[in-house]
Each structure stands twice: as structure tokens, then as C-alpha cells.
Amino acid sequence: MTTAATPTMRERIIDAAVAVTSESGWSSVTMAAVADRVGVSRQTVYNEMGTKQGLAEAMILHELDRFLGVVVGAFDAHPDDLVDAIRAASRGVLELAPDNKLLHAVVSATHGADTELLPLLTTHAESLLAAAKLVVGERVAPYRVDLDRAHLDAATDMVVRLVLSHVMQPSAAPERTADDIAWIAARVLP
Numbered sequence: 303m304t305t306a307a308t309p310t311m312r313e314r315i316i317d318a319a320v321a322v323t324s325e326s327g328w329s330s331v332t333m334a335a336v337a338d339r340v341g342v343s344r345q346t347v348y349n350e351m352g353t354k355q356g357l358a359e360a361m362i363l364h365e366l367d368r369f370l371g372v373v374v375g376a377f378d379a380h381p382d383d384l385v386d387a388i389r390a391a392s393r394g395v396l397e398l399a400p401d402n403k404l405l406h407a408v409v410s411a412t413h414g415a416d417t418e419l420l421p422l423l424t425t426h427a428e429s430l431l432a433a434a435k436l437v438v439g440e441r442v443a444p445y446r447v448d449l450d451r452a453h454l455d456a457a458t459d460m461v462v463r464l465v466l467s468h469v470m471q472p473s474a475a476p477e478r479t480a481d482d483i484a485w486i487a488a489r490v491l492p
Contacts, residue, residue: 312350314340316364319357324403331357359429365404366430369395370437377441384445388487391438392465393480399469434462448492457490 309317318339322331333354337344351357376390399405439458447454461483468479 311340311342311346312360313364315342315347315350315357316360319361320365320404323361328358333357361404362430363433365402366433368402369398370434372398373434373437374441381444384442384447384491385484385488387441387445388461389480389484392461392468392483393476395465396468396472396476396479399472405469431459431462431466434466435459438462457487460490461487 315336318336319331322335322339331354333344333347333351336357337347340347347357351360372394373391376394377387380387380390435455435458438461439455442454442458449457464483464486468483473479474482
């Protein structure tokens with residue numbers, strides 16, 4: 303029987319910030335509120351996270367790790383078929399998204415005034431996109447794809463951005479959207 307590792311201070315702080323954001327919105331997140339939730343001093347939160355912006359980025363990247371775990375699992379389950387791996391990864395991410403409390407808080411805030419986190423998922427999503435493209439690029443590398451590096455990078459970027467777009471604003475059921483993304487990928491990836 304394995305036991306879960308004790309969360310680090312950083313993980314506890316991030317979890318507390320996600321909880322406060324989910325319950326009350328990002329504007330309610332202060333270093334003091336997070337410190338109270340964790341049971342540490344405000345200075346401890348500052349020492350771990352630096353700034354509120356650093357905390358926001360850490361929250362987004364922490365949640366991204368959960369989504370990328372789904373991607374890795376999907377590629378591992380389809381080692382011989384890249385399109386099926388893309389379909390499974392897309393579907394897994396799209397099925398995980400509706401239950402993600404932080405994502406829900408950020409997206410639902412677009413209907414109110416608390417939109418400070420939204421740019422981290424959209425217009426200022428460079429670190430999120432870079433991390434996602436790195437993981438997907440590493441997973442695509444073992445497949446035999448008849449594209450030069452630049453075109454493969456462009457195709458990877460297209461798939462990552464397309465999935466992220468549907469995470470932010472779904473247009474159909476996850477399985478349907480994943481099939482559509484796989485169809486596009488099949489036409490781009492020879």
C-alpha cells in the first residue's frame with residue numbers, strides 16, 4: 303500500500319489560493335487570506351511565491367500539470383498511432399476541464415468583473431503554451447512523421463491552441479470535439 307506524499311508548503315499555498323479563487327474569486331485572494339487558510343504567516347507565503355502575480359502563474363502551471371498528465375497517459379496508451387493519441391489526449395483534456403475548479407472560476411469570471419487571471423490563459427499564456435507544446439512535442443517525437451521540424455512544430459502548436467480554445471469555450475461534447483481535432487491532425491500530419 304502506497305501513501306500519498308505530504309504536500310510541500312508551495313503545494314499547500316497553491317491549493318489554498320485555488321480554493322479561495324474558486325469560492326470568492328481572484329480579487330479575494332490576498333497573501334494574508336492564503337496564509338490564514340494554510341495556517342502560516344503571510345511572510346511564508348511571500349517567501350514561497352514572491353508576488354500575487356507569481357502565485358497566479360504558479361496556480362495556472364500547477365493545474366496545467368494535471369492536464370498534461372492526461373496528455374502523457376493518452377500518448378502512452380497509443381504508442382503506434384499518433385492520430386489516436388491526439389484524439390485520446392484531446393478528449394481526456396476536454397473531459398477534465400469542466401470539473402476543474404480553477405478553470406471554472408477563471409472562465410466564469412469573464413461574465414463579471416474579476417478577469418485578472420484570464421490573460422494567463424489567453425493573451426499572456428506564453429508559459430502555459432510553452433509548457434504544453436514542450437510536453438506534446440516530446441510525445442510526438444517518437445512517432446514517424448514525414449514533416450520537417452518547423453512544420454511539425456507548427457502542427458503541434460495548432461493542436462495545442464485548438465484544444466486550449468475548446469477548453470475555454472466548448473462547442474460540442476468532448477468526444478465529438480476530440481474526433482474533429484483528430485480529423486484535422488490526420489490531414490496535417492502525414
